[in-house]
Amino acid sequence: MAGRRSYRSVKTVERPSRKIVKGAVGSATRLTAVPRKKGGGAGPSTPRSVPNKASRRTGRVQKASVAGTNRVDLSAFPSEAVRKLDRSICLACVLDVFTRHMGLSLNTAHLEIKRYKPSLAELNSPAITRPYFTMQSPQDPCPYCGSPPKWHARLAIYRIEGGRTTDTLRRELVKALPTSGNQFLILEERGTRQEAFFEWLEKISKGLDLEAPQWLREVCRHYLSRKEPKEDWQAQFEQIQSIRRSRRLERGWEVGKGRLFLAPPLFDELLLVHYLVSRSQKAGGLTLEGRYTLRELMARLRSGGYLRAVGVIAQNPSDAFEELLQYLSGGEASMKLHYIVDRSDLLGKVGQLKAFKPPRPSVRGHLIS
Numbered sequence: 075m076a077g078r079r080s081y082r083s084v085k086t087v088e089r090p091s092r093k094i095v096k097g098a099v100g101s102a103t104r105l106t107a108v109p110r111k112k113g114g115g116a117g118p119s120t121p122r123s124v125p126n127k128a129s130r131r132t133g134r135v136q137k138a139s140v141a142g143t144n145r146v147d148l149s150a151f152p153s154e155a156v157r158k159l160d161r162s163i164c165l166a167c168v169l170d171v172f173t174r175h176m177g178l179s180l181n182t183a184h185l186e187i188k189r190y191k192p193s194l195a196e197l198n199s200p201a202i203t204r205p206y207f208t209m210q211s212p213q214d215p216c217p218y219c220g221s222p223p224k225w226h227a228r229l230a231i232y233r234i235e236g237g238r239t240t241d242t243l244r245r246e247l248v249k250a251l252p253t254s255g256n257q258f259l260i261l262e263e264r265g266t267r268q269e270a271f272f273e274w275l276e277k278i279s280k281g282l283d284l285e286a287p288q289w290l291r292e293v294c295r296h297y298l299s300r301k302e303p304k305e306d307w308q309a310q311f312e313q314i315q316s317i318r319r320s321r322r323l324e325r326g327w328e329v330g331k332g333r334l335f336l337a338p339p340l341f342d343e344l345l346l347v348h349y350l351v352s353r354s355q356k357a358g359g360l361t362l363e364g365r366y367t368l369r370e371l372m373a374r375l376r377s378g379g380y381l382r383a384v385g386v387i388a389q390n391p392s393d394a395f396e397e398l399l400q401y402l403s404g405g406e407a408s409m410k411l412h413y414i415v416d417r418s419d420l421l422g423k424v425g426q427l428k429a430f431k432p433p434r435p436s437v438r439g440h441l442i443s
């Protein structure tokens with residue numbers, strides 16, 4: 075029920091509220107911080123060969139900052155199943171809260187920051203709040219306390235959709251990550267296919283210029299890459315000048331003379347995806363067949379036989395649309411989302427900052443009192 079409501083609330087491609095969807099499936103989000111030393115979760119139980127002797131400050135800082143330059147390489151993964159996010163955090167703000175408001179000693183505050191493991195709620199929150207901030211330029215001061223960039227750390231977050239095409243790759247990747255100092259935090263969350271679908275839509279929609287028709291082609295490439303990740307769609311699209319509904323194919327697609335022919339069911343799915351991406355821009359959504367309102371789109375998909383073919387029986391356009399979204403996204407079927415959080419920049423910065431006194435609260439009074 076809540077899931078249905080969330081579909082309706084999705085005006086652009088905002089993902090349905092996690093809380094609502096969680097409620098709908100009746101289970102709390104699983105938030106598992108896998109302590110690497112215990113070898114839980116995806117990690118093997120055998121001891122690691124990585125030496126863990128970097129106990130002195132200098133050694134640790136150096137190792138961490140070296141690790142910080144080695145980004146996690148996701149290039150082997152299907153591009154539509156992974157996402158990278160960055161979060162900037164102001165350590166001066168954190169130290170201020172720990173020392174001034176919570177009364178911790180500076181040493182303890184540093185230790186607490188080192189132990190800090192961001193929760194999924196913090197990492198996924200659309201609203202950025204102190205001590206997190208959106209970095210406009212690496213030179214900018216903290217928007218809350220005015221501290222200079224040396225007090226700012228970045229958390230790199232890699233999110234991988236669980237499934238057949240990613241599970242083996244992900245296990246190998248996690249196994250190969252350095253374990254010293256808990257640089258990498260591994261989290262997982264059970265979600266629904268529907269959530270993952272809307273998050274994917276949100277990701278591909280970012281930065282699209284809906285005034286330039288080129289976006290239709292871009293979304294098409296993303297959708298096909300998601301649906302058939304083994305194909306090199308980037309290379310295919312370098313040859314493709316136009317996208318057509320095939321009169322011959324019953325399923326799948328083919329490329330000929332610079333034209334991509336899609337079987338009717340695939341073409342019709344794309345109409346829906348284009349509609350979802352663009353429907354909030356103007357009345358109706360833009361598709362490869364022009365602009366459709368919801369009613370028009372459903373009528374078109376019904377008359378073309380698509381709705382019947384995928385088992386959508388509702389007559390009312392809104393209900394049919396919801397049934398169709400369930401079908402297209404995978405609905406409430408569960409899936410895992412895996413997160414790799416790279417804390418190495420944070421650890422490196424904490425090490426370096428021990429030598430500095432935390433900045434005094436800004437005279438402009440930006441610090442919370």
Ligand SMILES: [Zn+2]
Nearest residue numbers: 164167216219
């Ligand atoms: Zn700050």
